Amino acid sequence: RLFNTYGPTETTVVATQYEITSSIDINTVLIGKPLNNVQTYILDQYLQPVPVGVLGELHIGGRQLARGYLNRPQLTQEKFIPNPFSNDPLVKLYKTGDLARYLSDGNIEYVGRIDNQIKLRGFRIELGEIESILIQHPEIQNAVVIMRETASGDKQLVAYLVAPEQPINNIRAFLQEKLPPYIIPQNFVFLESFPLSFNGKLDRKALPTPDNLNRNSSNFIAPRDLLEQQLSIMWSEVLELNSIGIRDNFFEIGGHSLLAVQLMSLIKQQFGQNLPLATLFQYPTIEQLASLLRQEANLSLHSPLVSIQPKGTKPPLFFVHPVGGMVLCYFDLAQQLGTEQPFYGLQAGNLDKMNSVEEMAQYYLEAIQTVQPQSPYLIGGWSFGGLVAYEIAQQLQKQGETVSFLGLIDTHIPDDEPLNLEHPLNLLADLFNIERPEIEPEYVNLSQEEQLIYAFEIAQKTNLIPDDFDLEQAQYLWQVYQKNVMALNAYKPQSYTGQITLFQATENTLAQEIQNNLEKWSELTTNEINNYLLSGTHYTIVRPPFVADLALCLIQCLTNLTP
Incomplete structure (x- = not known):
C-alpha cells in the first residue's frame, strides 16, 4: 500500500494521510484526511471555516500538538492560537501557513504556502492557485508566479514557466477559462529551468526581470503610423513595458483602472481629446484606440507640426519629412535622443503649400515659429527633408534669425537628371518605416493607378497599414509624394553662410559618390562642413540598429554647440 502523508514538525510529524490506490493527477497534491485524535480546519483570515473548494489556511489541533517553541514566546503566541471551536482556553490550534481546500469527498488538497498569498489592488490572491492551474497546461512542466514592483511602485503578476516558448495569447486564453481576470499574470517569462539555491530549493530572487520580449510572438504587430506610435509611447510610459503590439489588450498586459486614468490624461494632453474612462474598456488596444481618435479628432493635421517627443527643457529639434511626406521615420531617432530632447516633425498635409x-x-x-518664435533654431531632415530644412535655414537667416544647427541626413543635392517615381509599394513601406517588400515582376509594368491599387491590397494583407487606412488615403499620399518629387527636381539650392552638418550612409554607396556629395555641399557654404560617415544604407540609417550611431553623433553635435 502507498500513502502520501502530511504534517509539520509542530504536529509531531504526521497529521493527515492519503492512500494512493490508482493513477493520480501529478498537478494535484492530495494529503487526505486527519489521523485519529487529529482535527483539521481550513479557515479564512477571520478564523471562519471556508466552504468546500475554497482556499484557506490549514489549522491543526489535537493531542499530538506541540506546546510551542523553546524560548520563543512571541512566535509561539503567533502560531499556536486558542482554538475558536473549543470552550477550553487552553486548547490550541496550530497555524500551519499552508494553503489548502476541502474536496467534496472530504479529502484535503494541499495548494502551497500562505507566504505566497498577496494583496493586489484590493484583491487577496493565492499565487499557489495560479501556479497549480498553469501546470495543468499540457505544455507547461513547471510554473512559479511572483509579484514584481515597477519603478513607479505599480505591482504586477509575473509567471515564470518551464515550457517551450509559445504565443502568450494561448496561455492567457487557457487561464481565462479557469481564473478570474484580476489574477491572470500580466507578464510571462519562458525558462529552460528555474534557478536553485545552494540547498536545491527555488531561488525566487534569481528569477530574471521580465523584458516583455515574449510579446514579440507571431501575433505581435508593431505600430504602423505616427498616431499608433504616439499611443505606443504613452502605453510604454504608463505600463512600464518596452515592447507593446498594437493588438495587445491594455488590461491583459498590466493595465488597471488607476493606470487607465493616467493614460487618458496623457491622451488629453497630447491630442486635446477628453475621452471618458469607459472608452478604454471598449477600445482596449492601440489599434482600436487609434481608429477611434482618428474619427473623433479628425487628425488630418491643420498644422504640419507633429510633436513626436515634446518633453524636455533643451532647445527643440525640428525635422522635415522625407519625400513620402510623413514623419514616422523619425520616431526611433527621437527615442534614442531621450526624453530631455524635444523633437518635432514637419509632416506634409496641405497640397496647396507644396508647389x-x-x-x-x-x-x-x-509652423515652427508657433512653438519657438525666436532664435536659435535647430533644423534638420533626412533625404528630401534635408533639402527643405536647408531652405528653411536660408529663410531664417534672411529674417535675421540664428540657425545653431542644420543637420542633413544622407541628403543629396539634386542632379540635372530628374528623380523617377518609386513603386507605390516601396512608398508605403518607407512611409510606415519598414523594410521594402519584394515586388512580383508581373506588377512592375502596370499603370501607376494599377500599381497603387496593387500596393494597397498587398499592404492590407501584410498588416503594413492600419485597418482604417483606405484607398483614398493611399491615393492622397501618392499625390503628396508626386508633389515632393516635382519640387525636388525643380529645386536649385542657393549658397548658405551658416554651418552644415552632413550625416552620410556608407553601405551600398561608392566612396567616390560620398566624396562627390560632400564636395557639392561644400561649394554652397563658406563654412567647413561637419561630415559624419555612418553605417547603414540610405534607408536604414534612420532605423535600428544604425539609428543608434546617428543619435550619438547628433547628441555630440548638440552638446558642442555654443550656449
Missing part, C-alpha cells in the same frame, strides 16, 4: 521647396519651407517655418 515648391521654397513654398514648403515658408509654410513649415511659420
Whole structure:
C-alpha cells in the first residue's frame, strides 16, 4: 500500500494521510484526511471555516500538538492560537501557513504556502492557485508566479514557466477559462529551468526581470503610423513595458483602472481629446484606440507640426519629412535622443503649400515659429527633408534669425537628371518605416493607378497599414509624394553662410559618390562642413540598429554647440 502523508514538525510529524490506490493527477497534491485524535480546519483570515473548494489556511489541533517553541514566546503566541471551536482556553490550534481546500469527498488538497498569498489592488490572491492551474497546461512542466514592483511602485503578476516558448495569447486564453481576470499574470517569462539555491530549493530572487520580449510572438504587430506610435509611447510610459503590439489588450498586459486614468490624461494632453474612462474598456488596444481618435479628432493635421517627443527643457529639434511626406521615420531617432530632447516633425498635409521647396519651407517655418518664435533654431531632415530644412535655414537667416544647427541626413543635392517615381509599394513601406517588400515582376509594368491599387491590397494583407487606412488615403499620399518629387527636381539650392552638418550612409554607396556629395555641399557654404560617415544604407540609417550611431553623433553635435 502507498500513502502520501502530511504534517509539520509542530504536529509531531504526521497529521493527515492519503492512500494512493490508482493513477493520480501529478498537478494535484492530495494529503487526505486527519489521523485519529487529529482535527483539521481550513479557515479564512477571520478564523471562519471556508466552504468546500475554497482556499484557506490549514489549522491543526489535537493531542499530538506541540506546546510551542523553546524560548520563543512571541512566535509561539503567533502560531499556536486558542482554538475558536473549543470552550477550553487552553486548547490550541496550530497555524500551519499552508494553503489548502476541502474536496467534496472530504479529502484535503494541499495548494502551497500562505507566504505566497498577496494583496493586489484590493484583491487577496493565492499565487499557489495560479501556479497549480498553469501546470495543468499540457505544455507547461513547471510554473512559479511572483509579484514584481515597477519603478513607479505599480505591482504586477509575473509567471515564470518551464515550457517551450509559445504565443502568450494561448496561455492567457487557457487561464481565462479557469481564473478570474484580476489574477491572470500580466507578464510571462519562458525558462529552460528555474534557478536553485545552494540547498536545491527555488531561488525566487534569481528569477530574471521580465523584458516583455515574449510579446514579440507571431501575433505581435508593431505600430504602423505616427498616431499608433504616439499611443505606443504613452502605453510604454504608463505600463512600464518596452515592447507593446498594437493588438495587445491594455488590461491583459498590466493595465488597471488607476493606470487607465493616467493614460487618458496623457491622451488629453497630447491630442486635446477628453475621452471618458469607459472608452478604454471598449477600445482596449492601440489599434482600436487609434481608429477611434482618428474619427473623433479628425487628425488630418491643420498644422504640419507633429510633436513626436515634446518633453524636455533643451532647445527643440525640428525635422522635415522625407519625400513620402510623413514623419514616422523619425520616431526611433527621437527615442534614442531621450526624453530631455524635444523633437518635432514637419509632416506634409496641405497640397496647396507644396508647389515648391521654397513654398514648403515658408509654410513649415511659420509652423515652427508657433512653438519657438525666436532664435536659435535647430533644423534638420533626412533625404528630401534635408533639402527643405536647408531652405528653411536660408529663410531664417534672411529674417535675421540664428540657425545653431542644420543637420542633413544622407541628403543629396539634386542632379540635372530628374528623380523617377518609386513603386507605390516601396512608398508605403518607407512611409510606415519598414523594410521594402519584394515586388512580383508581373506588377512592375502596370499603370501607376494599377500599381497603387496593387500596393494597397498587398499592404492590407501584410498588416503594413492600419485597418482604417483606405484607398483614398493611399491615393492622397501618392499625390503628396508626386508633389515632393516635382519640387525636388525643380529645386536649385542657393549658397548658405551658416554651418552644415552632413550625416552620410556608407553601405551600398561608392566612396567616390560620398566624396562627390560632400564636395557639392561644400561649394554652397563658406563654412567647413561637419561630415559624419555612418553605417547603414540610405534607408536604414534612420532605423535600428544604425539609428543608434546617428543619435550619438547628433547628441555630440548638440552638446558642442555654443550656449
